[in-house]
Amino acid sequence: MASNSLFSDRPRILVVGGGYVGLYVARKLQKKVKSHGGIVTLVDPLPYMTYQPFLPEVAAGSIEARHAIVSHRVHLPQTELISGRVTSVDHAARTATIEPAGEGEPFTLGYTDIVMAAGAITRTFPIEGLKDQGIGLKTIEEAVALRNQILERIETGSLMPAGPARDRMLTFVVVGGGFAGIEAITEMEDMARDAVKKNARLKRSDVRFVLIEAMPRVMPEVSEQQAVWVVEHLRSRGIQVLLNTSLASAVDGNLKLINMPDKTPADEFATDTLIWTAGVQANPVVRSTDFPIDDRGRLRANAELRITGDDGPLQHAWTAGDVAAVPDLSGGGVGGFCVPNAQHAVRQAKRLAKNIYAQNYGVGRVQEYKHTNLGAVAGFGTFKGVANIMGFGMRGFPAWLAHRGYHGMAMPMFERKARVISNWSMSFIFGRDLAPIADLQTPRRQFRNAATPPPKKDTALQSAPPAPAGKASGKAASNA
Structure with a gap:
């Protein structure tokens, strides 16, 4: 070469x-x-x-x-x-x-x-259906896609009658209870809560968030006591936490769960949004x-x-x-x-x-x-978080503040720091931005529609004289 x-x-x-x-x-x-x-x-x-x-x-x-x-x-x-x-x-x-x-x-x-x-x-595992139904949270493209999908599912689901189809649409699942998974599900639940508040057709209980973790605890980076608090915090927000539970199948978005470690059948339900955060390789x-x-x-x-x-x-x-x-x-x-x-x-x-x-x-x-x-910090949405800094545990607002302070400083390049801090400031003043961007996967759809000629009307029907009032054509009469 x-x-x-x-x-x-x-x-x-x-x-x-x-x-x-x-x-x-x-x-x-x-x-x-x-x-x-x-x-x-x-x-x-x-x-x-x-x-x-x-x-x-x-x-x-x-x-x-x-x-x-x-x-x-x-x-x-x-x-x-x-x-x-x-x-x-x-x-x-x-x-x-x-x-x-x-x-x-x-x-x-x-x-x-x-x-x-x-x-x-x-890092993924050979779980049937995972490749077709799952999405990670390791790239900026995945994060943008998830934001748009969650907001779109909430909006679309609000127009549907109660039932299995709406339940599937409004169910959001995260697999993996490490830092990435816990931060993902809490931040997205926070956004969904804000979106539902602005939609009179929904209430928070209509939206289901599920965390699946194969181990008996979450977030190994924090203390056992803090990990227990994290699970309690998630459940207090209506997030379903399934410990000692693993995903066995995700074919067509129909999730089959198993208990760990004996691998006996557990729950089954459907979702349109399956987020995989169970490690890296x-x-x-x-x-x-x-x-x-x-x-x-x-x-x-x-x-x-x-x-x-x-x-x-x-x-x-x-x-x-x-x-x-x-x-x-x-x-x-x-x-x-x-x-x-x-x-x-x-x-x-x-x-x-x-x-x-x-x-x-x-x-x-x-x-x-x-x-x-020196420790670890995690944000769980606005004003919420957990931290373990040099053996000193924090939770709630102080931990959230430590999380933003650390990552604000750690973000590379001064101009990037300034942009991120300005985002936080604008969100604090005006609230988070809840506008999804549609058609990211099909950006040319509207142009193609505009460039497609409308269907031609049937010229034979246009030229035929109208039938006299009270009478029908022979064809129409024979079909009556």
Whole structure:
């Protein structure tokens, strides 16, 4: 496969993936590497990084979708950007194969260093019907689609008579009781509650929210006492919480549940909206490389964020974030590794950029990544939340305030922070935006309708003289 002549032959640091790790590594290195005659190249099929902790608020209409993403083109002006997907890596030859996101033939690109930062994708299970009926909450597109669907289902359901069809339309199900699932269902329930208040044909009890969790508790990131409170809080809001319960089938939106761990039949009901938040897995692109991976499909790494094999670290190969099995030197990680969250990804990226610069240009020294998790914060809708900060538990308004304060600061780029804070301010003053956007999946529908000629009238009927009053034609009489 030929290389592409459009790209420079300067010493290249190739960054695979433009999420938390890719964005920060490229931003920290772009000027420094350029000053040494090299170039940083970032490859991602999307032209932006998504701040995933804001996805529940995007789905609930508290944050404008575009404000929860960071444009690569705007904020990485000295980085070589390629809109495409790395399909394979041959580190022995220092080349990567790239498939353009749009039109064009795949090509190879050489590099001196590579940063594998492809992140994670939604982890699913082979549940019949899940692929056709489910939707995740890991991308900005999914969040926008969910917001529009929930609001549209509520509006349409309000026009239907009571019965199974309306019940199906007004039932919203979230599978997964971790941070993502709890934040998703509470934020969306908050939005639905506001929407129902403005619709005289519905009341809150007409809308059903169901949380399905296979384990006996929710949110392992908080204390047992806080987890119990979270379930009580959800139930006080009319959210049905099914613990020790798993999804067995979702064919045609008809959900069949089973009790865990004995897998005996449980409830059955139908829904139009099935949201899957039951974990993540490393991006499968790592399986198309010659890098060592562990039994969970993650790149093996050491604490210096180097990709590491049985014989030690590989030269000029780096990784961080959700795609990597990075040792947690603080001792707090599950299985001895850093958990896949934004807090670790951002901090690893900053350490990784320093290590690459130190290794290649002798400025500073390569150091191990170590970070003690300070806690966790979660928002459950306006003025509601839970937090565990340095062992100190909070809930309600203080936790919600801590959640917004932390994520407002953690959102990359000052102009993005300002946009998000302005969203919050406008929502506080005017209330959340409850207007769905229709036809996102079929944006040309109205134009096609306008461009379609109206059906022609039957000219024979137009030219026939009217029958005398009180008389019918022979044909009509014979049919009477």
